[in-house]
Amino acid sequence: MQIHKTNAMRILDTKHISYQIHSYDPEDGRIHGTAVAEKINRPEERVYKTLAAHNKQNIYIFVIPVSGELDLKKAAKAAGEKKIEMLPVKELQKWTGYIRGGCSPIGMKKLYPTYVDQQAAAIDSIIVSAGKIGVQVELEPQDLLDTVQAKFADLIQL
Template identity: 65%
Template sequence: MSSKTNAMRILDKEKIDFRTSSYDASDGKIDGVAVANKVNLAPATVFKTLVTHNGENLYVFVIPVEKELDLKKAAKVAGEKKLEMLHVKDLLKWTGYVRGGCSPIGMKKAYPTFIDNHAEKLSEIAVSAGKIGMQIIINPNDLAKVVQAKFSDLTKEQ
């Protein structure tokens, strides 16, 4: 296995069970559905980490890769009037991660985190391990525990 990411070290320290899966990102295809296919997981079990802000506070949302974050629902669960997506160019500065490698685990600060309630029905989900080309496969309740997340309805109806 390649070197451990910060997210993996945190899970080890907390004695939380997880597996990893790596994929080749050299083709530039790092969108969630492509990643799900590359790691042979159903897209419904692969989750992306999105970071939003209201001008002063950041909020993290973990949702299925095939779904779209509903910013109104997100603002409501975060207790804010309005949220907008954090610009990709600001991601590294605030989280320590880059687009395609943003993990909900091990950000620079512990931001309020919410996991889409679709995850609660699953025994395991995949999230970024904190670098492009690497996924962590983990029980959603263990993920929620380690990042102190709440499960919420977060996605747009399709």
């Protein structure tokens, strides 16, 4: 499968950050995170999904393990807000430039405050969407943080 560079890959190239590309066939419609981990033959603990949440004024990005569920109270606390809620899927492309299943924390329309679940600090590489359904990038967690000016935080429900 021919892989064309995505915006996320171009940004990583510009910053001289090394990454590995993983691709999978999305034709069966199974594009949720755990299916992606299975398709690219990587442990779920390394594959992360990108979620967008908001309050009335701001949008926040949360990058969490695919098998985890975002704890909105923890997410609000990390963002310094009293309350946040998930951004409706129909508004995702308007605000981020990405569609569901292909939302990368890298290369959004704006650089939103971004938080990566603290579990990523303990692993040597993290896999996130490359900004297109069927394509993922694997890079060091700190490189992801540096690229999108993110912070580690406790984000998932236990």
